[in-house]
Amino acid sequence: MSGIPSIVNESRSIQKPESNLTAALSNSPFMRACRREPVPHTPIWLMRQAGRYMREYREVRARMSFLELCKTPSVAAEVTVTAAERLGVDAAIIFADILLIVEPMGIELEFARHEGPTIHNPVRTAGDVDRLREVGDVDSLEYVLEAIRQTRASLRSDLPLIGFSGAPFTLASYIIEGGGSRNYVHTKSLMYTDQGAWDSMMSLISRALVKYLNAQIVAGAQAVQLFDSWVGCLNADDYREYVLPHTRSVVSGLTPGTPVIHFGTGTSALLELMREAGGDVIGLDWRVRLDEAWQRIGHDVAVMGNLDPVALFAGKDYIRTQARKILEQTAGRPGHIFNLGHGILPQTPVENVIGLVETVHELSAK
């Protein structure tokens, strides 16, 4: 199931530090929580913690586009480190985009100002699928790897760095729809009407993801996250048939010893199957109760989540109450990483984000 039997299997739960896993990193609260070991406080990081809600980030973006930022390792590293230090979180996540891996497949990707990603040559037919390029190596994504190396070099030595990508379904849905979507008509139509083409595309994406995420690990990421952000548009039968085998092949191809976080939104009907697909940590959105979700997927896997990102727009008292509720739902069980249920929203007051980090540390301190 998982590529990390040392974590899934209690009897093999001691990790040998790899080249990029120093004792300080391995013993960090974040890494310990991934392995469901006791922690001095609940680790917290926040999806999209380097983002538009932060003045420092907006200043950088005033000088360059989103894609330029992703492709300029020194600046991507600076943005990554600044956010982690400013917030006092327990992990950094490399500044990048879930879609970058589609470019070497021959997909033309653009981020228009204040809009989501646009793909100029969406894949709609079996013929289009045939024209996708196999990603033989990830040299063209060297900028991400270099950003990871530079981040790792300047990040506090006990602060883990998370690499990531979109998961196969979410990547396929962008490639097929040509951008964000409400109903995923083209994606599901291809899936339902030409399973051969669908599987072929998902396999190509999965092979690329294994190479890309393993390269991120070699470059210095201590953990990786698969963002299956839009998989919640599927029902369980579709997930089992069209997605699970592919996501599983990615997870099982990843470097043993590196925790994999498997995240999606709107997945309350899919959690058991996501767990079956793999991952050492299952990311929960805010729609499910953490205690119920953890019970359903089993306490032999870690969980991440799951404050509603909009809670950060309310006052400090409200945030504290909600954070406490989530922490209480763990019943003190090791293996919880605090996070939002989805990324930080652009208008979020930065002081509330900092306040949440402090609150989680304080409330969970042993």
Added chain:
Amino acid sequence: MSGIPSIVNESRSIQKPESNLTAALSNSPFMRACRREPVPHTPIWLMRQAGRYMREYREVRARMSFLELCKTPSVAAEVTVTAAERLGVDAAIIFADILLIVEPMGIELEFARHEGPTIHNPVRTAGDVDRLREVGDVDSLEYVLEAIRQTRASLRSDLPLIGFSGAPFTLASYIIEGGGSRNYVHTKSLMYTDQGAWDSMMSLISRALVKYLNAQIVAGAQAVQLFDSWVGCLNADDYREYVLPHTRSVVSGLTPGTPVIHFGTGTSALLELMREAGGDVIGLDWRVRLDEAWQRIGHDVAVMGNLDPVALFAGKDYIRTQARKILEQTAGRPGHIFNLGHGILPQTPVENVIGLVETVHELSAK
């Protein structure tokens, strides 16, 4: 819980035909299924069955805007009847919009061409809430009532007509956001930071809905549906605190003897609470399995659903397989109304919709 104890409570399950409920209507498969009585075949209707996917509808819309259509009873009636007859479904639903009730509250509503609804004076503060107008009577919505009367007059005499509106949360979210939303930041912010204003607004909406839906029933609707289309953005705790009491007050205020369908999307973590809020039929989207959902909410309530609208883009064999899967999940239990898990999408091939209706009738024939 429900305003229809005659349906919820087995011992009072015989309905007395009301003035607008003839024996032919009362004995129709749709009405029998609402009361969980045996049916000759599973009744089916489809949300947004009169819509852009249908040539006849597009021809009408070439002559007038969406709101003009809603406000011209003869044409709204024509569109309603045409769709029901063309498809051979077991119920008609009055052509209208879930948002029409907000206009008498002083909300300025516009439907821009090919876009969703826009509200020009969104409600953001307690002061804005105070300026909302109490809906004393629904005279300004007379056009909906007249459309219902005209539809009822020309509809087949054994074909039930469904009235409807948005549910309190979904209406509030449109009024606050000013249109559709991805993250519901303004809605949740008001909810979290000023519960007094929130409750005041939800109560005002709920009072209006009781009047409006009861007027639709008097005008000739045999059943009514509450569309809580966007409530799936909330978690269960929020639903229980901020939504449930208000939806319950609407349902309990509706004319006894008239089935209430309570529908939402993305609600897999909310179904038990939606049931608790009320309704004789709970509408399920396609993300949940019908058998599991029905088990969770209890077999003493009817269910509606739940084919993925995108399934209608695939071939007839695929549609047939999926329809059979859903019918099998009922295990032959009375109280299932077949529907999609959300509205028909604009590009749906009309022949596939007709094919689905025939297939459901054929597969479920006793």
